[in-house]
Amino acid sequence: MEIPRDDLVAMYAAMVKIRYFEERIREIYLDDKLPAFDIAAGRIPGEMHLAAGQEPVAVGVMPHLKDGDAITATHRPHHIAIAQGVDLQQMAAEIFGKDTGLGHGKGGHMHLFSIHPEFGCSGIIAEGMPVAVGAALAFKKQGSDNVALSFFGDGAANQGAFHESLNLAALWNLPVVFICEDNRYAISVPKEASTAIADNSDRASAYGMPGVLVPDNDPVAVYEVAREAIARARDGGGPSLIEVETDRLWGHFEGDMDAYRSDEFKAAMAERDPMKTYPARLLSEGVLTPEEQEQLIKEAHAAVDEAIAFAESSPYPRPEDALLHVFA
């Protein structure tokens, strides 16, 4: 099936926005901490898991979503939230711990919750998987044709919640699509030291659901596989499992020395960086002109800069507001 030009371009625009967002966050995060790294210091304290390199997984899925669809993501959530269209200013403000943030500064970068679009993430591996099943269950009960997407890492596929979630989704024939971001590492542990088989997509058969491996970190390949899976879910055809081989370009979190990955591995990743390969393809195929590209980059950067400026200039919550929102 052909892919509309708009989608091809929109995916690229989202990728640019994501990468630039991650770069800006990284810069600000490290700026305040180096040379004597203090994780508690700076405008953005705490752990920071960035997704540079994994943009294709997020943007390839998003063109198929519609209003009311729900996403649960992981400790590495920015790319997915941005692709889905979560308010960038509120998201940035949350990461800066500001009162204007999605959670008034209570959640931080691992706990971004948005209602429109519906997005949630968490710091516990595989924690969002059953929640996506539950969102899909609600959709089914309510007779809507919305779908839920659950993103998770290769490391998460060995957590019990993976198994229970896929079984439930298949058993109840729910509109949920499980998307494994296989960057081959769970922090320092390579997939072959954690996973008894080569491809998690093969585990779909344990639940009688379709499982597809996308072996390239390519937005178009993701797009095509996700289109089918999401359409099937929307039509009442039940859940699927998609595994995308992707790259985490940077350390697991900022500050990670990344000593467990070889220089060759890192060089190979840089080589195949989708931020190089994808636009090159769009340009060479004439989908995009250099001028359009420049314009698109400018706009994406402006949106990010604006969001970060908003975050920086926003006030902190009052200390005693810590006591609010335990209960509704």
Added chain:
Amino acid sequence: MEIPRDDLVAMYAAMVKIRYFEERIREIYLDDKLPAFDIAAGRIPGEMHLAAGQEPVAVGVMPHLKDGDAITATHRPHHIAIAQGVDLQQMAAEIFGKDTGLGHGKGGHMHLFSIHPEFGCSGIIAEGMPVAVGAALAFKKQGSDNVALSFFGDGAANQGAFHESLNLAALWNLPVVFICEDNRYAISVPKEASTAIADNSDRASAYGMPGVLVPDNDPVAVYEVAREAIARARDGGGPSLIEVETDRLWGHFEGDMDAYRSDEFKAAMAERDPMKTYPARLLSEGVLTPEEQEQLIKEAHAAVDEAIAFAESSPYPRPEDALLHVFA
């Protein structure tokens, strides 16, 4: 491969012992509680999960075990413990809550722990599965050729611990055999309402380990499949998953009205009761004579009666002994 006559007969003898044990326990359990059933009352209080009908799973595996092998079992543990040769007197005494019991009355029927042979069980679904993996890990580290067996129910196969355990065992190539007792029900919930695929043995492929379905509740069929799996584990060939279709003849626990299973289902189970079919086969094939059978039954019953008499005549622990054994 041929099956030694001794094994065929030993399996039958164990079956007789198990069934008679379960019958005696049931009788005593209910005797003290009916007509006004009070779960707290009588010589054997609390929940009671009996395994009548599931004897083939236990006895088919046991001839392949040797000294030092370890077993973890479930809330329905008697048949396995008896087949393995756990001290029957101490086991009965534990069920009666006596000081002479395996755990001095602290554990009761769901928490039977024996050191020689090594047996443990638990009241939490799938809880024993990782423990068996750990026993196998110890065996491997110690360079022994012992194996660990983990028994669990069809219901347990949807618990996260199942997934994590099988993955770990396969990843580390451990000598453990997972044995699913598929009696098609988890309390009142039929397998098709809990499990997205027909056969849990097919889930072995999600871990790259062999998975075999034994579709008959037949000790000989179990024997053959277990022989191969245990030999492979012992030889360093790694774990396997065996699923045996079996029958829970009675309620989930004693007192269960069993209203969720049809009369036809129950009649069909009674029809194929292995306590009828297996000896009939042994007799017709000339493996056993009626005289030998009678003798064997007499001995098995005597052992059980003796164990129960021992339990009944043993003293209770002193109340204040409740404070002992929290810490070693």
Added chain:
Amino acid sequence: MTTLTERKLTTQKAIAEAIAQEMEADESVFVMGEDVGVYGGIFGATEGLLDRFGPDRVMDTPISETGFIGAAIGAAINGMRPIAELMFVDFFGVCMDQIYNNMAKIHYFSGGNVKVPMVLTTACGGGYSDAGQHSQTLWGMFAHLPGMKVVVPSNPYDAKGLMIAAIRDDNPVVYMFHKGVLGLGWMTPNPRAIGPVPEEPYTVPLGKAAVAREGTDVSVVTVGLTVHRALDAAETLEAKGISTEVVDLRSLVPLDREAIVASVRKTHRLLVVDEDYRSFGMTGEVITTAIEGAFDYLDAPPARIAVPDVPIPYSRPLEQFVLPDADKIVAGVEALMAG
């Protein structure tokens, strides 16, 4: 208020009725859990619901507590009001991440934007030789972790009203019913487990203790089945000339600290009784609450009776030794009066 014509129900039936009435009134309420369907719940909390509401609203689940409790969260966020049953509270360990890190925290993390209106029902308590993985109460642990309300009814009237309040509450509520207060036909008979229950829906507010019996000499503060034990003890003590006030906390979160303090200010003596483990739990919290609010009123150091930090043993004499009962409460009060 009790009249001869008043309808009486067991606590179990009161719970099932409350759920049924809310399901009737609100399409978004549904039930999920192991054996909640044709079995009606192992402890009958969902008795009759499958027949009335069908399998889409009364959903049997696999033994996948992480999966289905997490799914309840997702459904709650998306406009439903699920009731998820954890068959025994003792099983919390296989799914606690969803309960305490997710269900209880999403509202806070979201800065109040996302609501998680769900009820987690669960059976607790021992006394019938079900051993250490089926007899715990563990409410102190749930109450320690912020973000969930924790409700523990002791009688049929409260059970219905608290359940309806829990379902209507916009927060996650852990509704813990002690097996011994349910009035089940297969448990040791308990005359206090049956009582008048209005037919129409009503609520009992979460976070309000009840004075189960007024007294002037000593306050016994407790929750769940031991409310019954304390009431029994109070009768014995009355005969001995000691007037015992029994405070039924009814919920641990919110904890009605005012009720605790008020009772202690009145009686000047406090005995806390708990079927949970003694240390780092409810007894310490209630005593500390009294210290914080009524230190100068105390005629004796507050005392406590609880499970002495051992797993619940199986054998009857062992189990009876560790569980609070009326005799121990009587002895505890007498020691307090002497002290």
Added chain:
Amino acid sequence: MTTLTERKLTTQKAIAEAIAQEMEADESVFVMGEDVGVYGGIFGATEGLLDRFGPDRVMDTPISETGFIGAAIGAAINGMRPIAELMFVDFFGVCMDQIYNNMAKIHYFSGGNVKVPMVLTTACGGGYSDAGQHSQTLWGMFAHLPGMKVVVPSNPYDAKGLMIAAIRDDNPVVYMFHKGVLGLGWMTPNPRAIGPVPEEPYTVPLGKAAVAREGTDVSVVTVGLTVHRALDAAETLEAKGISTEVVDLRSLVPLDREAIVASVRKTHRLLVVDEDYRSFGMTGEVITTAIEGAFDYLDAPPARIAVPDVPIPYSRPLEQFVLPDADKIVAGVEALMAG
């Protein structure tokens, strides 16, 4: 005892050294957990071990806490002495069944026949904006559940001695290290996180508190990082003429009740400081212990400072508001002295 030539280590290095020495001495000791190998543990507890002992004894695991902690139990029963690392204590919910229902209870269920000699190491504590799923201490919850020892070192010397004692103990020991006492290069510098540590193996007994600073006017009882906060506060208070005794509990199970009571009998005033949630936790237990053992000695009602029953918020001003610090301790002590 400290001399100029004494070797100093950070708490983190002291922990790693303790493990290494026990692995050296005892073939049955091994380590498993996420990123314990080439990474050396996210908080460095296993630094250098992989190089020294190889992957068979320093095993990286999948993110399968139920699986590998359960496996540690099985290995412990079968002659090994595993050390299993739960990366952050906040993750307990995915594996608590193995921890509390299995690891902690098997010895009891077996009537003392089966031993489970294992150490569960885990990082805890906040203060660096890691938000509500990576900043908790939760030790009150572990201490509430019987069957496991619970150790919380506050300094390098104790960390090494307690770790060696934990490994040699025949019981399951939960060894909780607060990130803020480790002396990690990437955390806010803490001068108290480095100190003299003997090279040779030694033990610090489990269940014995330490008087971290002697004083006569008030006892501050606490554990973990807040020991440092209390010591800082004590210096400020000293300048104000208040002599503060700081008691470092070092382990919550066994709880050194005698040390608590002795200190309160001496000072007549008690402030309990805890980085865990306030209600149903350590503060209530320590206060109740003082009430039980030193009621008549108290000149004022004991007080407490703890996290005010909210999840740990991310944003710095919010987090600082909820965490105990030296200023709050100073204010708390001053209020106590006034009361």
